[in-house]
Amino acid sequence: MTMRYVTVAAAAVAFAITAPAYAHHGWGGYVNTEADVTGTVESVSLGGPHASLKVKNADGKVWDVVLAPPYSTFSAGIKEGTIPVGATVKAHGHRHRDANKFEIKTEQNSVGDKMYNVYPGRD
Numbered sequence: 615m616t617m618r619y620v621t622v623a624a625a626a627v628a629f630a631i632t633a634p635a636y637a638h639h640g641w642g643g644y645v646n647t648e649a650d651v652t653g654t655v656e657s658v659s660l661g662g663p664h665a666s667l668k669v670k671n672a673d674g675k676v677w678d679v680v681l682a683p684p685y686s687t688f689s690a691g692i693k694e695g696t697i698p699v700g701a702t703v704k705a706h707g708h709r710h711r712d713a714n715k716f717e718i719k720t721e722q723n724s725v726g727d728k729m730y731n732v733y734p735g736r737d
Contacts, residue, residue, distance in 0.1 A: 644708035644719050651677050651718050652704045658697055660684055665692065665732075667723075669703055678717040679705045682732040690732045692723075701725050 653671035665681040681687045697703060707720035721733045 641708070641719065643711055645711055646708070648706065648721075649709045649718060650704055650706050651679065652702065653677065655697055655699050655701045655703055657699060660687060660692070660694060667697065667703065667705070669705065675716050677705070678715075679703070679723070680707075680717060680719040681723065687732055690730045690734075692730050692732070696730075697723070697725050 651669060651671060653669040656668040656670055656676060659666050662684050665684055665687040667679040667681070669677045669679050671677060681692065682690065702725070704724040705718050705720045706722045706724070707718050710717040710719075721731065721736050723730045723732065
C-alpha cells in the first residue's frame with residue numbers, strides 16, 4: 615500500500631511540473647508570417663496563463679484570439695470592460711500552425727480607433 619502512495623505522489627509531482635508547459639502558449643506553435651482576424655467579440659477572459667477573446671468572423675468561424683499574459687495585457691490598457699462582448703475587434707498576429715485550428719496569437723488588437731499593443735517591441 616505504501617508503494618501506491620509513492621506512485622500517486624510521484625505522478626502528482628510530475629503533473630505539477632509539466633502542467634504549466636502545456637498551458638503556456640509560446641510562439642513556436644504559430645506561423646512566422648503575420649495575419650489579421652476581424653470579427654465580433656463573443657467572450658473575453660482576462661485570466662491566465664494568457665488573456666483571450668472568442669471572436670466570430672464574417673464567415674461564422676469562432677476564433678480563439680490569444681493575448682499576452684494578464685500583466686502584459688493589463689499594461690497594454692486592456693482591463694475588464696475595455697473590449698466588450700459585441701464589439702468589433704481586429705486581431706493582428708500569428709495564426710496557429712494547424713490550419714484547422716482557428717487560433718491567432720496577437721501582437722496588437724484594435725477596437726474602433728483604439729489599438730492595444732500587447733507585445734510591444736515584437737516584430
